Amino acid sequence: MLLRWLMHPARVAAVEALTPHFRLIELEGEALKNIDWTVGQKIQVAMGSGLSARTYTPMSWDTGRGRTRLLAFAHGDGPGSRWASSLREGDHCQFFGPRHSLDVAGLAGPVVVFGDETSFGLAAALRNALTAGDVLPVFEAIDLAEAQQVLNAIDLGQARLIARSADEAHLAGAEADMLRLAPSGAQFVLTGRASSIQRISRALKAAGIVSSRIKAKAYWAPGKTGLD
Numbered sequence: 001m002l003l004r005w006l007m008h009p010a011r012v013a014a015v016e017a018l019t020p021h022f023r024l025i026e027l028e029g030e031a032l033k034n035i036d037w038t039v040g041q042k043i044q045v046a047m048g049s050g051l052s053a054r055t056y057t058p059m060s061w062d063t064g065r066g067r068t069r070l071l072a073f074a075h076g077d078g079p080g081s082r083w084a085s086s087l088r089e090g091d092h093c094q095f096f097g098p099r100h101s102l103d104v105a106g107l108a109g110p111v112v113v114f115g116d117e118t119s120f121g122l123a124a125a126l127r128n129a130l131t132a133g134d135v136l137p138v139f140e141a142i143d144l145a146e147a148q149q150v151l152n153a154i155d156l157g158q159a160r161l162i163a164r165s166a167d168e169a170h171l172a173g174a175e176a177d178m179l180r181l182a183p184s185g186a187q188f189v190l191t192g193r194a195s196s197i198q199r200i201s202r203a204l205k206a207a208g209i210v211s212s213r214i215k216a217k218a219y220w221a222p223g224k225t226g227l228d
């Protein structure tokens with residue numbers, strides 16, 4: 001009941017199928033006006049009439065017009081994936097937030113963003129907040145061609161993309177990329193799959209990067225739901 005009371009209604013103003021697995025979603029409504037939003041925060045969207053919710057990262061928030069944009073990756077057939085894939089303009093939903101998730105609002109460039117398909121929205125929000133060229137994205141992804149198409153559509157086409165391999169061997173390449181960028185005094189923002197973040201974070205710390213230069217937030221982990 002308390003959760004229901006805290007939920008805000010929104011209408012789907014637009015939904016664009018960028019590729020088979022990615023939806024660019026624009027929500028609008030009175031409840032989205034005059035909101036305090038900062039880059040890196042999350043919203044939780046209620047799934048159907050139940051109490052479960054799935055978490056997304058606003059790419060932008062126009063508090064005057066009451067509009068926010070999300071980029072949802074429909075990876076499988078969980079409630080969030082089904083919600084994103086079946087969404088139509090004019091649909092309604094309930095959401096909770098925006099709320100604290102990753103404190104990146106005060107970061108100055110250069111910022112190296114490591115993540116995956118779930119992190120594209122965050123990287124776009126950071127790119128909007130910082131000077132162009134100050135955000136250096138490195139993403140692991142399942143389908144490189146699809147990911148590239150999405151990144152081009154949201155103006156992040158220059159991101160470094162690495163194909164995810166089952167044995168995790170690809171993370172060595174990601175680590176090397178990150179370490180190459182470390183001497184520039186960059187800040188590191190790590191999101192996406194929990195085990196990848198842990199590994200990259202360990203590599204950065206082993207190379208002498210102090211914890212204060214690293215911000216990390218797991219967005220999902222195999223076999224888990226609602227990783228908040």
Ligand SMILES: Cc1cc2nc3c(=O)[nH]c(=O)nc-3n(C[C@H](O)[C@H](O)[C@H](O)COP(=O)(O)OP(=O)(O)OC[C@H]3O[C@@H](n4cnc5c(N)ncnc54)[C@H](O)[C@@H]3O)c2cc1C
Pocket residue numbers: 042054055056057058070071072073074075076077078079080081082101117118119121122217218219220221222223224225226227228
């Ligand atoms: C703070 C925060 C911000 C987030 N922002 C975004 C965002 O902006 N856009 C976005 O698309 N996602 C985002 N996510 C991730 C998203 O909430 C999860 O991927 C969520 O699990 C999707 O819900 P689902 O119902 O489709 O799958 P679930 O039913 O929750 O998951 C079922 C199973 O699918 C697997 N799984 C979950 N996510 C993935 C994935 N991405 N790739 C492969 N397998 C997966 C896991 O094994 C999981 O146990 C965010 C998560 C957090 C915590």
